[in-house]
Amino acid sequence: DGGITQSPKYLFRKEGQNVTLSCEQNLNHDAMYWYRQDPGQGLRLIYYSQIVNDFQKGDIAEGYSVSREKKESFPLTVTSAQKNPTAFYLCASSPGQGAGPLHFGNGTRLTVT
Amino acid sequence: EDQVTQSPEALRLQEGESSSLNCSYTVSGLRGLFWYRQDPGKGPEFLFTLYSAGEEKEKERLKATLTKKESFLHITAPKPEDSATYLCAVPSSSNTGKLIFGQGTTLQVKP
Numbered sequence: 001d002g003g004i005t006q007s008p009k010y011l012f013r014k015e016g017q018n019v020t021l022s023c024e025q026n027l028n029h030d031a032m033y034w035y036r037q038d039p040g041q042g043l044r045l046i047y048y049s050q051i052v053n054d055f056q057k058g059d060i061a062e063g064y065s066v067s068r069e070k071k072e073s074f075p076l077t078v079t080s081a082q083k084n085p086t087a088f089y090l091c092a093s094s095p096g097q098g099a100g101p102l103h104f105g106n107g108t109r110l111t112v113t
Numbered sequence: 114e115d116q117v118t119q120s121p122e123a124l125r126l127q128e129g130e131s132s133s134l135n136c137s138y139t140v141s142g143l144r145g146l147f148w149y150r151q152d153p154g155k156g157p158e159f160l161f162t163l164y165s166a167g168e169e170k171e172k173e174r175l176k177a178t179l180t181k182k183e184s185f186l187h188i189t190a191p192k193p194e195d196s197a198t199y200l201c202a203v204p205s206s207s208n209t210g211k212l213i214f215g216q217g218t219t220l221q222v223k224p
Contacts, residue, residue: 004156031210042216043157043200050210058211090156094210101147101202102212104156 002027004105006091011110013085021076021108023091032074033092033102036060043090049074050096078110085112115140115205119215126191126222134186134218136201146184147212148177149200157200191222 004025013019025032034046045058049068063082068074074093078085088109092102116139126132138146145164149157161170163179170177174195176187186199198219202212 006156033211035214040216043202043212043214045211048209048211056209092156096210100145101149101159101162103159104149106156107154109154 004091004093004103006089006105006108008108009106011108013110013112015112016080017112018077018079019085019110019112021078021089021091021110023074023076023105024072025074025091025093025103025105026072027093027095027103028071029093029103030071030096031094032068033094034058034064034066034074034076035090035092037088037090037107046076046089078112085110115203115207115213117201117203117213117215119199119201119218121218122216123219124221126188126220128192128222128224129190131187131189131191133188134199134220136184136186136215137182138184138201138203138213140203140213141206144204146179147202148184148186149202151198151200151217160199188220191220193222193224196220196222 007022031050033048035043047066049055065077090107091105094102118137120135148160151157161177166181174189178185198217200217202214205211
């Protein structure tokens with residue numbers, strides 16, 4: 001079955017450590033996205049990529065970094081510069097720019113203490 | 114500025130008690146409105162796409178409708194398994210493929 005795989009489901013880190021969240025898709029989609037979800041705030045866009053080796057900042061990119069070396073993969077690094085990293089992180093993909101709804105993975109819940 | 118607002122924030126219904134969820138949007142040149150269902154600890158699951166005013170889509174007990182300023186998700190005779198958070202989203206007018214999400218309506222259906 002095609003889909004988006006995010007791993008791990010739960011992640012715990014100490015403050016000051018960088019951490020990388022994995023996102024892999026086998027839908028052959030060109031575009032991939034990272035959203036952050038906090039209670040009462042809805043989904044906010046962190047970074048997105050419309051093509052391999054290219055990506056753009058979203059609304060809340062500070063303290064995060066991404067890479068897009070392969071079409072299937074779009075890992076997100078939460079750096080120590082991110083002030084409030086504890087959140088639920090969602091990866092999504094779509095066939096291309098503006099091409100219909102996003103398909104989401106099942107998320108990674110990151111807790112930083 | 115693109116904006117999506119959902120109401121109410123939370124809704125509690127008895128099983129079989131029909132109701133509607135609202136999604137108001139402000140975007141230049143609507144290129145679709147999407148409804149999602151999200152269960153706790155899971156990613157959003159796509160339900161419907163609506164493209165033009167007057168359009169309706171149905172799936173089991175859910176029916177989505179669209180006007181020029183808002184969309185409604187009607188839930189007819191809900192069951193406890195319909196309990197979830199319902200999100201609506203519209204593509205950004207900047208044509209980046211980015212979706213603007215509302216904050217969601219959390220629905221609880223009691224038996």
